[in-house]
Amino acid sequence: MKPKRILSNAQETYGKLAPAFAEYTDNVLFGDLWRRANLSLRERSLITVSALVAGEHTNQLPFHLELAKENGISEEELIEAMTHLAFYAGWPKAASALQAANDVFYKK
Structure with a gap:
């Protein structure tokens, strides 16, 4: 299915x-x-958010952060993924992604 x-x-x-x-x-x-x-929708969301963070495509993040939540990924898991990516994709990219997440999660 x-x-x-x-x-x-x-x-x-x-x-x-x-x-x-x-x-x-x-x-x-x-x-x-x-x-x-x-792949599950949850897995696809985590891959997509990770790729967007790594590519510093923060303009696409709000849609995909909301979709990730709909697909079963918690805000805490998304923040943890971004923190983890800071060491692999780069600190500034993760910081930009965290700002986008802050805007989505806490400035509604």
């Missing part, structure tokens, strides 16, 4: 500007890749 379909904001954000990009985001990325049975 495939995991639930993830709803993105791609159509709203990119639909007029880049309709193909929005379609690929919804149908291929979240419609196919995220629903493959080989």
Whole structure:
């Protein structure tokens, strides 16, 4: 059984500007890749958040931090992952990610 379909904001954000990009985001990325049975949604979220931290893509973190929580990862686990990544991805990248997490978790 495939995991639930993830709803993105791609159509709203990119639909007029880049309709193909929005379609690929919804149908291929979240419609196919995220629903493959080989990894759980929880595992996919942890991998994705880690990649975003390592790449310093903090603008994408708010969506994926919320999705990670929906997929069963606690705020404490996400903070611990970012702390761990500080030693592998770099201190400034982890600090930027922690600031993004602070904004998502505590400034709602």
